[in-house]
Amino acid sequence: MTVQLKKPAPAGAVAITAIDRAGFAALAKTLPASTRRWLATNGFSGAPDSFCLVPDGEGKLVEVFAGVAHATHPFALAALPMALPxxxxxLSDQGLAIDAEAAALSWELGGYQFDLYKPRRREPATLxxxxxxxxxxxxxxxxxxxATRDLVNTPAEHMGPEELAQAAQLVAKQHGAKFSAVVGDALLKKNFPAIHAVGRASTRAPRLIELNWGKAKDPxxxxxxxGVCFDTGGLDIKSPDGMRQMKKDMGGAANALGLASLVMALKLPVRLQVLIPAVENSIAGNAYRPGDVIKTRKGLHIEIGNTDAEGRVVLxxxxxYASEAKPELIIDMATLTGAARVALGAQLxxxxxxxxxxxxxxxxxxxxMDDPMWHMPLWAPYKAGIESTIGDIVNTGKSALAGAINAALFLEYFVPENQDWLHIDLFAWNDTARAGRPIGGEAQTIRTLLAYLEQRFATA
Structure with a gap:
């Protein structure tokens, strides 16, 4: 841990004064003249993610000034752990009183490095x-x-359907949840034909991973x-550029496990059912084909317009299956469409x-909460675009327009009309580096969803 919880702080711990732009001018007036001059010389103004080391007359570090967006920002201090000596x-008593949750979260994430294959460049400082x-x-x-980032960052060679199941089993063991998996041809016997169809071409067996946790009386x-652990696009093969980061196509599963882990760790008064269809969309003689018609658990028949639209098929x-238990709420998380990224970019x-x-x-x-998402419509008139002439529904729209909406409407066919449901089409990846958010796998919306579940079900 880069954060230690103890009181008092060890002797010699250097104080960090956190301040935003708005409060810096007022704070500066209270500082010794030598400190004001030093901060001015170094151009410190309280800008977020900036900092200034303040030495004493002998050159020893005695204080750090850190610019933050606001006192509860989840990445308030994230620029510091890998930059400070x-x-x-x-945290000092002057300046902004940084929220303890934000301080711990931001400092810990500021020290995050994916070091499975490459040694850490340095150890982080300790708060x-x-x-x-x-x-x-x-x-x-x-x-x-x-942990969510680690799952997404791990290459497909070491994070296939079986390894993803092992990660889910570890989460279950940590929190006392029940783990099970339906693997390979057993998917056909248990009536999960769509998951089997997408994953059958891989030498790594497809599976439906399931976790159950909580008390029977709770909602x-x-x-x-x-959980598409790698996506070649299938017979509608992706370009090299399109395939390059497809280890992250299980980012929805990683985020689902992350959200479930927090619900269980904080012991929310709910029952959880976590479902991850884990497959590798591969190319082989038995791969599912464009034009095939696949029967689903619900009984609807999907015409395959494109084998690269596999995520909605396994979902x-x-x-x-999730709907059969009539839950209070279904949340699905998926790296589903490039169209959502074109519309909203990587961060939203x-x-x-x-x-x-x-x-x-x-x-x-x-x-x-600085963990954003943006509402897009389940625009019913567009359902005409995913109607099939030989099946009930086709997994691609009739045009490239409204691709994210078409995918969501497709999924809606498998959720009863009166079932409360949230679908989140996320990227699970940082394409640019920001403080505490290096390029690579990312957890998105799980802090917001946790807060929402707490608000909705904490008194249930």
């Missing part, structure tokens, strides 16, 4: 915080976010995550919801 640091439930919560979130929530069986997941008021609440909550 090694040693212990503490010492007084013990508190808020700081513990921040650390819990950081631990889960780091049931189903969390479904797309169809998982959503139908697309949210589709059965209820507009729920969607608006989530958008507002996401911006408040």
């Amino acid at each position: 090694l040693g212990n640091y503490k 010492v915080l007084p013990p508190s439930p808020e700081a513990q919560r921040g650390l819990a979130q950081a631990t889960v976010i780091a 049931l929530i189903a969390i479904v995550g797309k 169809s069986d998982a959503l139908a 997941p697309a949210l589709f919801a059965k209820h507009h008021d729920t969607a608006r609440d989530l958008v507002d909550l996401g911006f408040k």
